[in-house]
Amino acid sequence: MEKIMIVEDDRKIAEYLGSYIEKYGYHVVIASDFHKIMDLFLQENPSLVLLDINLPSYDGYYWCRQIRKESICPVIFISARTGEMDQVMAIENGGDDFITKPFHPDIVMAKIRSQLRRAYGEYAAKYEERVLAQAGLSLFPERFELRYGQKVAQLTKKETDIMESLLERYPRVAGRQDLLEKLWDDQMYVDENTLNVNITRVRRKFQELGIEDAVETVRGAGYRLRITWDEGQE
Known part of the structure; x- marks a missing residue:
């Protein structure tokens, strides 16, 4: 409904x-x-x-x-x-x-x-929907939706942007500066703790999907996705 x-x-x-x-x-x-x-x-x-x-x-x-x-x-x-x-x-x-x-x-x-x-609905623009898939995860950026096996988590726009960066860089590190540039147009007014808060929210979304410790903090660099795909999730 x-x-x-x-x-x-x-x-x-x-x-x-x-x-x-x-x-x-x-x-x-x-x-x-x-x-x-x-x-x-x-x-x-x-x-x-x-x-x-x-x-x-x-x-x-x-x-x-x-x-x-x-x-x-x-x-x-x-x-x-x-x-x-x-x-x-x-x-x-x-x-x-x-x-x-x-x-x-x-x-x-x-x-x-x-x-x-x-x-x-019927008048919605018809286009091929983007899907980013890595390590058993499927991110649908236009829907603000993340899937893992049969489980689905609804995301905010900023959570989607962070997920997109992590998946695009996987298994490499997504730099803090890159994330700030993606999330905010004017970084001069972004508190350092703001990104940390959003990363915490992203971690909670992974926990909703039953994935613990999905986002690793790489000191002095940024964040890296750490997912081991469980075939039993299919």
Whole structure:
């Protein structure tokens, strides 16, 4: 079942949208803590996000940029703002569509279906999917998915980028500098510990697949993948 995440601080509007969308067979997740939007997003891994602009603490543009660092799932802005520049800002910050309030729920549903078809269905771009395979592991970068035998782990965008570098370099070392360049455009503002945190998350994904000690730290150089393929995983 496809999952729709609603980020709207007007609870009545959020619940109205949620109940209407659920009638069409979708699972709905409504954000309630507007300081932890990304925590909810990463936990739920929705197929599409409905995102208001005017939100507590950070606006919808900010959250859309954060989502784009982790996912390419469709984002539809819903806002009372009607100016052309607001719609331009929504698209430039990573949005896929824009709906103005007040709205008719049928219009919302039509746009949700359209974006889901474009992203995942009959209108999705047809191309040969990339697969990186090494030592029994199969990484599907466009899906943010790692497979080992019959087990599957869902990844964030940064976890996927790290996995891709490790698999491409296997059995050689993926240098810290190379990983930083792949993950962040401007390394001047990246804390040294940030890469360590992301490597820890990658190790946890391997543990989900039943693989311990998969990523070796090579002191002064970087990280290396250490996997022994078990034929019994097939």
